[in-house]
Amino acid sequence: MSLAEILNGPPEDAAPAILGRYVRANGVTLRITETEAYAGTAGDPASHAYRRRTVRNASMFEGPGTLYVYFSYGMHWCVNITCGPVDVAAAVLLRAGRVVDGLEEARRGRTVKDRDLARGPARLTRTLGIDREADGTNLLDGKGPLILVDGPREPVGTIRRGPRTGVSQGADTPWRFWIDGDETVSPYRRSPRAPAIRNDALRE
C-alpha cells in the first residue's frame, strides 16, 4: 500500500500501517516501532482537536501528510502525521523508533543507550531534530524537513495494540500500536487522571 493511500485513511488504520516504515530528517533515519491514533472532532476526547480548531492544532485540519508538531509539558516537542481529508483533524503520533542511520547525528551530544534515543515521543522528536519550525509542513511534497519513505514495507512481525499512553480522556480506546518484542518501544503509562481501568479494557 502506498503512503498516500495510508494517509488518506482513518488514523486507526494508518497508525499500524506506519509501523516498520522509515522516517528521515536532518541526517537521521528511524524505523518506527510505536504509534498512536487520534481522531479529531469525531468523538475522540483525547485528541487535541476534540473541541475545535485552534491556533495550536490548526495543522491537524490540513491535508494528509501534514506535520502537527506541538509543545508539551513545558519542554518537549512531539510529532504527529495528519491523515484523512482536509478539515478532518485526525493524526498519528510517532511514539518510538530505532535509529538505523545517522547514529552520531542522532546522539546530539547526549549519552544514552542507542535503544533509548527515540524511545518515547519527545525523545524521538529531539533525535530527528524536529521542532516548531516543522509544524504545518507536509511530508508528501518532499519540501519539509521530514521524509517518510514510500513503497512496500518489509515484514514487521507481530503488531500489538492497547490503550494510549498518558491520556486522561478516552483512556481505554486501544489506539496505541507497537511492534511486539521490540526493545525501542516505550513503557506504557496510564494517566493518573484517567478513570479506573474498566474490566472490559483490552489487555496488552
Add this chain to the structure above:
DNA sequence: ATCATGATCTGC
C-alpha cells in the same frame, strides 16, 4: 515517586 517548566485552553 516526584519534579521541571511553559504554552494553551477554559472558566470566571
Add this chain to the structure above:
DNA sequence: CAGATCATGATC
C-alpha cells in the same frame, strides 16, 4: 485574566 491541564522525560 488567572488557574488547571498536559499525547513526557530525567532524576531522585
